[in-house]
Every structure is written in C-alpha cells, then in structure tokens.
Amino acid sequence: MTPRPTSSVETFAPADVTTRLGTEAAIEQLVGALDLEGKVRLLTGETAWRLYADDRIGLRTMAVSDGPVGVRGTGEVPGETSLLFPSPSAVSATWDTALASRLGSLFAAEARRHGVDVVLAPQVNLQRTPVAGRHYECYSEDPLLTSAISGHVIAAMQAGGVGACLKHFVANDSETQRTEYLAQVDERTLREVYLAPFEHAVREVGVWTVMAAYNQVDDGVLAAPATEHTHLLRDVLKDEWGFDGVVISDWLATRRTAESANGGLDLVMPGPGGPWEDRLVAAVRSGQVDESVIDDKVRRVLLLALRVGALAELAPEPAPPAADHTLLRELAARATVVVRDENHHLPLDGAAVRRVALIGPNAFEAFVQGGGSAHVNAAHVVSPAEGLRAALPHAEVTVLRGGDARRYAPDLDVAGRACDPRTGQPGLRISTLDAAGTVLASRVATGWDGWERELPDDAACVLVEATVHLVEPGEHRIGLGTVGVWSFEVDGQVVGRGERTAGAEVVLDSSVNNPDDDPVVVLVGAPRDVALRATLQNIRAQAYGSFARGVLRHALPGPSVDDEIAAAVEAAAQADLVVVVVGTNDEVESEGWDRPSLALPGRQDDLVARVLAVAPDAVVVVNAGAPVLLPWLETARTVLWTWFPGEECGNALADVLLGATEPAGRLPWTLPASEADVPGPPARPRADGVLEYSEGVHVGYRGWELTGARPAAEFGHGLGWTTWQYDDATVVEETAESVVLAVDVTNVGPRRGTEVVQVYLEAPEGDALDRPVRWLAGFATVQADAGDRVTVTVRVARRAFETWDVIAHRWVTPPGTYLFRVGRSVRDLRLATATDR
The missing domain is CATH 3.20.20.300 (Glycoside hydrolase, family 3, N-terminal domain)
Structure with missing residues (x-):
C-alpha cells in the first residue's frame, strides 16, 4: 500500500x-x-x-x-x-x-x-x-x-x-454499441x-x-447519457x-x-x-x-x-485473513446446480472407481472466468483433472478433449516462428506511420504483447509485418484480433478489414477478441513462409495515452474433431466413471460483445450425444456462466451446472461428485430449451441506436410465465442430493412493513441436505395493472438431517406488494387478497396461503 x-x-x-x-x-x-x-x-x-x-x-x-x-x-x-x-x-x-x-x-x-x-x-x-x-x-x-x-x-x-x-x-x-445506445425504459x-x-x-x-x-437512458423524464x-x-x-x-x-x-x-x-x-x-x-x-x-x-x-481510512492518521489495519481457498472451494461446490439426476446417481462411490474418462474441451483446459475487465490473474487454477486425480489417487484418470471449442487461435509464437521481412532478424517489424504513410519510427520486437504504447501525436496507425515459418504439414489457422480501422494481409492479399473508428473504451478490455474474426486457413505440404501485414488504428485514450492494439494468432495443425470425438467415445466405453465437461469460455462470454447464439461452441453437443450413447451413466458437467442450449438434456441421466467456478474449479467438482459437499445450488435464471422460446425483448439496439425495453416488467422468468413456454429448467430449479416434502405454510405475522410466513418442510431423503424455500406472490384477482403472473417475494435457506422436519421463516417485505404509480410518482399497494405460492422453484409450487393488504 x-x-x-x-x-x-x-x-x-x-x-x-x-x-x-x-x-x-x-x-x-x-x-x-x-x-x-x-x-x-x-x-x-x-x-x-x-x-x-x-x-x-x-x-x-x-x-x-x-x-x-x-x-x-x-x-x-x-x-x-x-x-x-x-x-x-x-x-x-x-x-x-x-x-x-x-x-x-x-x-x-x-x-x-x-x-x-x-x-x-x-x-x-x-x-x-x-x-x-x-x-x-x-x-x-x-x-x-x-x-x-x-x-x-x-x-x-x-x-x-x-x-x-x-x-x-x-x-x-x-x-452491442455499449457506449452509444439509448436504453428506452418506462418509469414503472x-x-x-x-x-x-x-x-x-x-x-x-x-x-x-x-x-x-456508458449508455444513455430515456426514463420518460429525460433522455441523456x-x-x-x-x-x-x-x-x-x-x-x-x-x-x-x-x-x-x-x-x-x-x-x-x-x-x-x-x-x-x-x-x-x-x-x-x-x-x-x-x-x-x-x-x-x-x-x-x-x-x-x-x-x-x-x-x-x-x-x-x-x-x-484515507483521512485517518494511520491507514486501517488490513482485514483479518480468511480461510480463502477453503471458502472459494466450498462456494463453488455449493453453487453447483443439479439440473438432472435420474435414479439419484449422486454422490458417487469413489472407492469403487478405478478407471475415469474425463472428457471435453472444458475438462482438457480449465475455463473458470469470463472475459473483460472482470478478468483476474490467478496464481493457480485447479483443473478438473487435477481435482479428480487428487480425490481419486487410486484411479487412472484419462483426459481427452473431444474437439477444440475455442473461438480463436493461440497467440503467434513470435520468437520461434516470425522474422522481420526486411532483415530476417527474429521477431516482428513494428512501424509507426503518419496519415501520409511516412514512417515515424520502426523497430523489430522479438516479444510483443499486442500493445504499441506512447505513440506520437502525429501517428495515424501502426504497421506490423512478419514472415512466419510454417513447417508442420496440414491446416494452419492464422488470424488477427483487433478493432477499429484495420486491415490484415496474408501473402499480399487483404483477408480482413475494419472500417469503423474505435474509441478507447471499446479496446481496453476484451474487444480485441473481435467475434467477427474469421481465421485464414493456410495449407502446408512442404515447409513454407507466409507474409503477414497488419495495419492497426492509433487509439487516443486520455489517461491511457495513445496506443495501437492487435494480436497475431496462429494455430498448428491438429487432429480432426471427428477423430477427437471418436477417441473420447472409445475411452468412455472402457471407463467405469465418465465425466464430460462442456461449456463456454472467456472468448464466448465477455465484456465487449453479446453472444450471437445460445449454442455451445464447437461440436460439443455431438460429443455429449456420442458419449451418452456408449456411457448412459456419464455425468455431464456444464461449465458456463450464462445459459446455453442442451439438446441432449433428456438423454443424460446426470447433469450438473458448475458456472465459472473460480480457481478451486477441480477441487469443487470432485467434492460434488464424491459427496464431500452438497451441490445445493438453485438456478438464479431460466435455462431455455430453445432460442425460439425465449420471451422476446430485443437483445440489441435497433439501427437507430435505441434499445427498447418493450417487455416492461416481464423480465426473465416473468416473461416465461406470461407466455407459458416450457424452459429446459425453470428459475429456482435445483435438485440437491436429497428429497423434500412441503407440509404447511402459514402467515404468522402481519405488519405494515412486512408479512412473515412459517413454512414446514421435511427432509424425506437419505442424507442431510439443503433446501431453498421460495415464496412467490400473485396479485389480487381483477388487478387491472400489467403485473407479472407471479414474482419472487422472499426466500430462505435451511439445512436438515434425513427425516427431520423443520420450520422455515420467510419475511416478505412491504415493497414486494407495491407497484410504482406513474401518475403520482410513488409506491402504492393495490388493495386486495394476495396469494403466496410456496415451493422449490417458480413452477414447482407445493403450498399456498394468502393475505389481505
């Protein structure tokens, strides 16, 4: 400090x-x-x-x-x-x-x-x-x-x-257009x-x-940044x-x-x-x-x-150290959602496991965070393989990728493959040019992080040139990551171009990973050289100075996806435990762009379907921060959602699979079965830059309840590893500020577990307002041993009943009888009671 x-x-x-x-x-x-x-x-x-x-x-x-x-x-x-x-x-x-x-x-x-x-x-x-x-x-x-x-x-x-x-x-x-669009949202x-x-x-x-x-807002009173x-x-x-x-x-x-x-x-x-x-x-x-x-x-x-403490005579003492890794491991495990567990397959008997097939692009490489300004540099990330091997030291764990799901090729190995096209010296030729094309400065860089900083005031662009040695036979993928005004040439042919000037706020985080990039495929029979030439915009960025940013990418030839899937299927057929880890990564979910679709990247759906055909008891793990489509969901017997779990990824997964920690998570959002069913607010601004919130208050599960469409898994869903019976719900206290419910639940399953009691509210009959079918009004988390009955207290605050009066510009409670619906999710509702307000 x-x-x-x-x-x-x-x-x-x-x-x-x-x-x-x-x-x-x-x-x-x-x-x-x-x-x-x-x-x-x-x-x-x-x-x-x-x-x-x-x-x-x-x-x-x-x-x-x-x-x-x-x-x-x-x-x-x-x-x-x-x-x-x-x-x-x-x-x-x-x-x-x-x-x-x-x-x-x-x-x-x-x-x-x-x-x-x-x-x-x-x-x-x-x-x-x-x-x-x-x-x-x-x-x-x-x-x-x-x-x-x-x-x-x-x-x-x-x-x-x-x-x-x-x-x-x-x-x-x-x-999309995040620094420019106008969010048009009604006051209520x-x-x-x-x-x-x-x-x-x-x-x-x-x-x-x-x-x-960044964006502008039109709230009906004022339209302004x-x-x-x-x-x-x-x-x-x-x-x-x-x-x-x-x-x-x-x-x-x-x-x-x-x-x-x-x-x-x-x-x-x-x-x-x-x-x-x-x-x-x-x-x-x-x-x-x-x-x-x-x-x-x-x-x-x-x-x-x-x-x-910046105005104190002494800065405050640092907060006391916490059991940090233990907490992160517990949190990642407890957040895991059991989406499906046919025949109560979990937890597994680790002592009986001798041969494990750990399959999937997200098993081969740990993807534990999204992209953008949230990205942190972790000292160590526990991969799924590392976690399972530590938990099953007696077992053989075989890891197979089953196909590459990364959007982009890796960064070019500048020191090992690139040389200056003028001198043959190892590295990249990096030149700064003015608007007339005059070279202001030029150098050879043997290692380049993709940033050319502190450009002079009269700099218009940066030119990056290299001769790249391709030796391995097969398909080499070559690409450029950048934004703004740019061009990319391979062997003298322009293969990509950007025409829109970029501001600094667009470039500083993940936007260099332009989702519109298409890599160039170069076929190599005998060793050959390829000439690369990239022109990058000078970005003027206030406190950050002036810079150009671009990443040259190169992927080596590798096995075909068909071959990788076939190898994974063969391993699955011979294993007594199969775990398939699929999902997204920081190239798919990131600041800087919205996803083009909800599909899993690459051919991961093919991989899961093929593995399930030979190993129907395989545990399918979805490692993604946001919803993705799971077309094979009804075929799989056990499906876990592990999110972007952080650095304790592999340990938390092992804890869940082998019974050290209950996967007690419940979905905080709705998992669609198809993109066509997703209630229809526009996800991106119109051509005029307006993002219209036409769905009103019917956001998320509220929209699903309004349309009646059936999602793959509803808001609040999560099975845990035991079974709960809902016995009774009673209003035990009513004041002007809140209503308190007592809910009796019994753990009728075989082991101690965690339940999330969810209380939803429905408006009085005849309510003329466009209110949701039902909305979350309160919840409480409780743990109980097998066979125990417990009483859970849920407080519903006054605000849950209120709506915003756009005429009087204040909160009001429409009078009438409000129905409480109590259960395990927005659609698994077991009990009901009511109150008059």
Whole structure:
C-alpha cells in the first residue's frame, strides 16, 4: 500500500478534527482549506486506478480496482496475482446470504492485501437476456435475489473498510454499441425492476460509491447519457434515496463538462485527462457550474476517504485473513446446480472407481472466468483433472478433449516462428506511420504483447509485418484480433478489414477478441513462409495515452474433431466413471460483445450425444456462466451446472461428485430449451441506436410465465442430493412493513441436505395493472438431517406488494387478497396461503 503523505497542516489533522467537531463539520473544514483548483483536482483520477492525494488536508491517495470475480489490483506490481472467485451468478445460485457475507469479507481482505480502497463491484444489472455478454458478471434475472445476495456482499466488504462500487447505473444491459445506445425504459419498469437492486444497496445497505454507465437512458423524464442524467443521478439517487456517497464515471464514459458536473456525477475516471480538470475550473469561473456543486462533490470524496481510512492518521489495519481457498472451494461446490439426476446417481462411490474418462474441451483446459475487465490473474487454477486425480489417487484418470471449442487461435509464437521481412532478424517489424504513410519510427520486437504504447501525436496507425515459418504439414489457422480501422494481409492479399473508428473504451478490455474474426486457413505440404501485414488504428485514450492494439494468432495443425470425438467415445466405453465437461469460455462470454447464439461452441453437443450413447451413466458437467442450449438434456441421466467456478474449479467438482459437499445450488435464471422460446425483448439496439425495453416488467422468468413456454429448467430449479416434502405454510405475522410466513418442510431423503424455500406472490384477482403472473417475494435457506422436519421463516417485505404509480410518482399497494405460492422453484409450487393488504 502506498504510504499516506504526512499532513503539513496541523490544524486540519483529520482524526483530531473528526473527534472535535464530528464527521460533517470536519469534512466541511477540510473543504474550506482548498481553493477551487485544489477541489477540482480531487474530482478526476490521478491515474487509471488512483485518486489524488493532498498533503494540505492529510489526504492520502485512494486506489480502486476491478473486482466482480476478484480484486485485480492496480497493475502497479508486475505479475500480481489475485484470488479468483466464482462468478456472481454462481454466488446467487447458492441463494445463501450468509455465504455471500463471507465472500464480502474475503473481498475486503483481498482488497487490503492489494492496497485497494474501492472495489468496482458488485455488478447489479439484471440478466435481461441470456445472450448478454456480461451475463455471468451479474447476479440474477430477478431484482429481489440480486438485491439480497449483492447487498450482503456489499455490507461485509464495507465492514472490512473497503468501499463497494455498485455498477452500472442504469439499464446497462447490452454490450452491442455499449457506449452509444439509448436504453428506452418506462418509469414503472425502471423502478420495479432495474433500479430495485440499486435502491436496496443505497437505502438498506448504505453503499459508498455508484458507477454511472456508458449508455444513455430515456426514463420518460429525460433522455441523456448516464453520466449526466440529472433526473436519475441527482433527483432519484441523491435526493430521493439519500445517497451520500460518490458517483464515479465508468472509465472514459464522461463526455461533456458542465452537463456531467451539473448532472450529478462526482468523479471522472480515469485520469489525468478527460472533460473536467481545467475545463471544469473554467466552467465554474464562467458561471456554467456553481462552486457549491463542486463543494458537494468534494465532500463526498472526502467522506469516502474517511470511510476507507484515507483521512485517518494511520491507514486501517488490513482485514483479518480468511480461510480463502477453503471458502472459494466450498462456494463453488455449493453453487453447483443439479439440473438432472435420474435414479439419484449422486454422490458417487469413489472407492469403487478405478478407471475415469474425463472428457471435453472444458475438462482438457480449465475455463473458470469470463472475459473483460472482470478478468483476474490467478496464481493457480485447479483443473478438473487435477481435482479428480487428487480425490481419486487410486484411479487412472484419462483426459481427452473431444474437439477444440475455442473461438480463436493461440497467440503467434513470435520468437520461434516470425522474422522481420526486411532483415530476417527474429521477431516482428513494428512501424509507426503518419496519415501520409511516412514512417515515424520502426523497430523489430522479438516479444510483443499486442500493445504499441506512447505513440506520437502525429501517428495515424501502426504497421506490423512478419514472415512466419510454417513447417508442420496440414491446416494452419492464422488470424488477427483487433478493432477499429484495420486491415490484415496474408501473402499480399487483404483477408480482413475494419472500417469503423474505435474509441478507447471499446479496446481496453476484451474487444480485441473481435467475434467477427474469421481465421485464414493456410495449407502446408512442404515447409513454407507466409507474409503477414497488419495495419492497426492509433487509439487516443486520455489517461491511457495513445496506443495501437492487435494480436497475431496462429494455430498448428491438429487432429480432426471427428477423430477427437471418436477417441473420447472409445475411452468412455472402457471407463467405469465418465465425466464430460462442456461449456463456454472467456472468448464466448465477455465484456465487449453479446453472444450471437445460445449454442455451445464447437461440436460439443455431438460429443455429449456420442458419449451418452456408449456411457448412459456419464455425468455431464456444464461449465458456463450464462445459459446455453442442451439438446441432449433428456438423454443424460446426470447433469450438473458448475458456472465459472473460480480457481478451486477441480477441487469443487470432485467434492460434488464424491459427496464431500452438497451441490445445493438453485438456478438464479431460466435455462431455455430453445432460442425460439425465449420471451422476446430485443437483445440489441435497433439501427437507430435505441434499445427498447418493450417487455416492461416481464423480465426473465416473468416473461416465461406470461407466455407459458416450457424452459429446459425453470428459475429456482435445483435438485440437491436429497428429497423434500412441503407440509404447511402459514402467515404468522402481519405488519405494515412486512408479512412473515412459517413454512414446514421435511427432509424425506437419505442424507442431510439443503433446501431453498421460495415464496412467490400473485396479485389480487381483477388487478387491472400489467403485473407479472407471479414474482419472487422472499426466500430462505435451511439445512436438515434425513427425516427431520423443520420450520422455515420467510419475511416478505412491504415493497414486494407495491407497484410504482406513474401518475403520482410513488409506491402504492393495490388493495386486495394476495396469494403466496410456496415451493422449490417458480413452477414447482407445493403450498399456498394468502393475505389481505
């Protein structure tokens, strides 16, 4: 952690001032110690990941870090590694708020280890469509479940002295044209669905920071970029909800000076650069922005500093170390959903297993996280093979890929295969050109990470040239990953071109993995050389400087997919335990784009079908963060959903298969049986850039209930490894604020297990409002031994009954008799009771 600069103004030693005057007066005194330039300086980042310090008021720098699946760090430590958590969807799949709190405490401990004060998490945008690129980063398609799980993560993180940053405010639900589109959402839908997790975190939890999104929002009151949306940021978030924290821009999202300053934004990231700094000082001096607006922003930044210890005489002690790997292993196992378990096949008898066939592209290589800014560098990831071999030391474990499911070829081996076409020297020729094509600089790089940084002001593009030696006979796949204005030539022929200028915010994370790329296939009989030439756009990126980015790719010839599947089938036929691990990866699910379809990549469906034909008891494991189609589902006897499980992937899988930990997960979203059945909100913006939320409040399972279509697995589904009987549900307490239900359930299965009791609400008969058929109103998780009957208490808050009145602009409860439906999922409903409101 960077040491806090010693205060040079004794009068304003924060610890003394706070003790003497109280927090509000202390902060006011600190604000008064700064001139206009000093105040404005605090409102833009010093770097991409740090805020400015100010010795005059005893303020040390504050560090921020990406963090939905782990605290990535600031990038200041070369090779820095982080704990890699299960994806947020996996956390929600536990439906366990106590487990979410434990994860929040681990977030705080990890942040303190990295010297980070604010973690840019959680992401509480709802999973509006299953093809959304960042679906895996979100918690659920339901606002109540999202609010409950994320709220406990936030509370525990902040109890450890680390700020949570709630993102992305709001209606940031598409990666297609993500910096440009206008989300058109009616007022009621926005309030009841998309704003609900934000409101909960602000009003009930007290989150310290909120991130304003890239997109524009039309809420029926104002159509404006999220970073300058006066109605949402100022009127709703700050005035109505009483948010006292900092509104941070998404990175490079702020476009205009006075509009964003007056609109409610408090902090522009990254820095230096951007539309504030000197321009904001000038806007104040010219009367476009009142200085009182600046003072309010500074108060908020200083309150954040006080909360995280950046204004204390000593920085707070790091959060106590947690049993980190143990928790991550437990969480990944407990989040696992038993989608199907015919004949109660699980758990397996490990002692009887002698020969294991571990099959599938996601068994061959561990895919444990999605792509984009959430990506962290884990010190070690336990693969499925490693986990099973450790758990079954007496067994022979054979691993077969069954075909490649990666979208892209690996990075080109520059040192081993490429040479400068001019000199023959090993490496790539990298030249910087101006708009006229004049070479400004040129060099040969024997190792290149795909970035050419610190380009001069007059640079227009970067030219990458190489002669690549191809020796192995067969099909070589060659490609280029980049965005923006680019061209790619192979042996003098243009094989790919991009015409649309890219902004920096598009390029910084995963968008270099352009999903439209088609690799060039080069057939090799005898050894030959291939000439590559890539032209890359100069991206001007404020705090990040000017750079070009591109990745040359090359895949060696390999066995055909048919041959790989045949080998897998042969191994399956000879094994006494077959585990097939299929799924997606960080090239499919990522920030930067939305998925083109829900199909598993490659020929994984063929692989599963062929294996099941010879090994019908095979355990099929789906390793994906978001829904995928499973056309073979009814054929498989045992199907597990393991999410993006984080670094303890293999150990957690072994624990589930062999009975060390119950796979107690329940789906936090709906699993479609076909894409045609998915209720029809547009997943991507129209040609005019408008993303219309025409489905209204019928998001996720609510849309499925409205259409009556049958999914492959419904919201809330999960079998666990025991059986539950629902005996009785009774309303035991009614107040103006809530209704409490007591639900009696009995574990009638053979072993101790976990049940998630789910309570859904149905509107009174004759309700004229367009309300969902039913909606989640409360839930509780309970454990019981075999044969035990337990009583579960579920509290249903007043808000569950309310709807937003678009005329009066307030919450109202339509009178009548509300029906509670109680059960194991939105469609497996066992009991009913009612209340009058």
